[in-house]
Amino acid sequence: MSNRPAGHVACSTVRPNRETDRRAPIRTFLRTADGIPVDSVYDPGPVVYEAPPQAPDASPSPSSSSSRDVVFVVAHGFTGDADRPHVRRVAGVLRGYGAVVTFSFRGHGRSGGRSTVGDKEVLDLAAAVEWARGFHHARVVTVGFSMGGSVVLRHAALRPGTVDAVVSVSAPARWYYRGTAPMRRLHWLVTRPEGRLVSRYGLRTRIHHRDWDPVPLSPVEAVPRLAPTPLLLVHGDRDGYFPLDHPRMLAEAAGDHGELWVEPGMGHAEHAADDALVARIGDWAVSAAG
Template identity: 80%
Template sequence: MSSGPAGHVARSTVRPHCETSRRAPMRTFLRTTDGISLDSVYEPGAVVYDASAPPSRDLVFVVAHGFTGDVDQPHVRRVAAALARHGSVVTFSFRGHGASGGRSTVGDREVLDLAAAVAWARGLGHARVVTVGFSMGGSVVLRHAALHPGADAVVAVSAPARWYYRGTAPMRRVHWLVTRPEGRLVGRYGFRTRIHHRDWDPVPLSPVDAVPRIAPTPLLIVHGDRDGYFPLDHPRMLAAASGDHGELWLEPGMGHAEHAADDALLARIGDWAASRAG
């Protein structure tokens, strides 16, 4: 389900051949094709349109947060604020996270959540859509681009390449959280994340197997060389699978996901997306 923009359009006559348009911010619940409600926020950018540049070129970022995140967490809001300097931004809470309905499937059916958010962005009039995902959200943007084409550029930050990775202590803790009843209780009450108790059946397409299907959509893979969750073989596998249509940034001193992505990196991501999308 998508909803139209609320509020009014403010016009300026300072420049005779330009129009400055700003939609009102909006918060709503979207509905996925399998019936899950998603807490979602749209923040419009202030874009100046020249008569020779149609409004259909307007850019929007759809941000997919990491596991145990949600739309109200400060690190998600900081990412949204940084990307808003380059275009409008849609953020949402994945199923089972925050105020969204359902239970987390840790990257499987979350592609339907992202598809609903992308459709909402399109319905608001944006022709250039860039999906930006962090950690679990990074795996989701890769799988979404392969299974539900609809993005004009894709950015995966701190994404895993393969499933069931337990090679680091943080990932062993994540597996305990997901697979053990007591872990799921901690997820529910400690992290506001409701995790589905069923195992994957079938096992979803892995991120590294999804990547070759994304071409020719531009793809950026970003990973820190101090990521405590996924070592550097993960981004290198993704980059190798992407061939000529992918780009890899290995960031010196960077840790994991949204918390480690500073404003300078987010500004570079915004610049990359603006130059590649559409």
């Protein structure tokens, strides 16, 4: 892995303009600061030429001017990618609240490189956020799930001021957690040669064989650095990967600038986040990023 500093991102040659916002989705490869091609998709939000009049006490509708200048950048979980049905479903719901950028982390889907399970993935998200900014949207909201949830926290902490709100769903608070059976299986996939083979051919996820060096900033260490950027933490009370002490640690670290939703009956990440929850996230983000 490159040790080049995470500075400017060399993006694709696709140059967004105001007219592209009104066309079909755009798909391209972005190039990260360390040279990894990242498969990325831009879905325009609802085109509104004139916002309908509303009562003074009415909440903004998803198609009103309050959401037209918002772009959501969705960071999927481990073994996901931009084409997975659950990622497309989440993007479809959020598209009612603004434009949406989805992408595949390194080592996932059609992107290049190998997964570092949350470390160098910050560079992938940085490339996607910079691309999203180029579509003339005034506000950028990152929405991450599981591994992606940890990445959006670290990205906002390491690059203050680059996003306007952060939503982290089903994220861990600390590294190397092995307290549940699913996490023990994940560690086998990541740390064992035979596990990485299973991941490559069975899960379409290519994992780097090197250990972290240095160990990246943990999510719970990153959260205090987000202020004053609005932060929403979402976690299910039936999450089989990370029990409730993880979101509670994150919420405590966030203090007054963070909000925690503990969702009754919800499991883990994108698969467990139903359309109603994603819509509530969209509502929160449009309001918080204003």
